Amino acid sequence: MKVDFSTMTKGELRAYVIAHPYDKTAFHAFVDRFTADASPETFDIPNSSAELQDVDVLIKQKLEQLKTS
Numbered sequence: 001m002k003v004d005f006s007t008m009t010k011g012e013l014r015a016y017v018i019a020h021p022y023d024k025t026a027f028h029a030f031v032d033r034f035t036a037d038a039s040p041e042t043f044d045i046p047n048s049s050a051e052l053q054d055v056d057v058l059i060k061q062k063l064e065q066l067k068t069s
Helices: 010-019 024-036 051-067
Strands: none
Touching: 010 024
């Protein structure tokens, strides 16, 4: 019997992939579903310790925004 991954919720699909780790079709459906919802925004790698500190501050700010929304 063929499983219809498009009808599964994200949680169900994740659980299926964990339970069936060798099912490549399920894995590809899982990756496609989650990357479709991912932000297209990318960032450069910090080149100095000052830039790294800036990134740390930005991450903390983003986490605070997510807590309040």
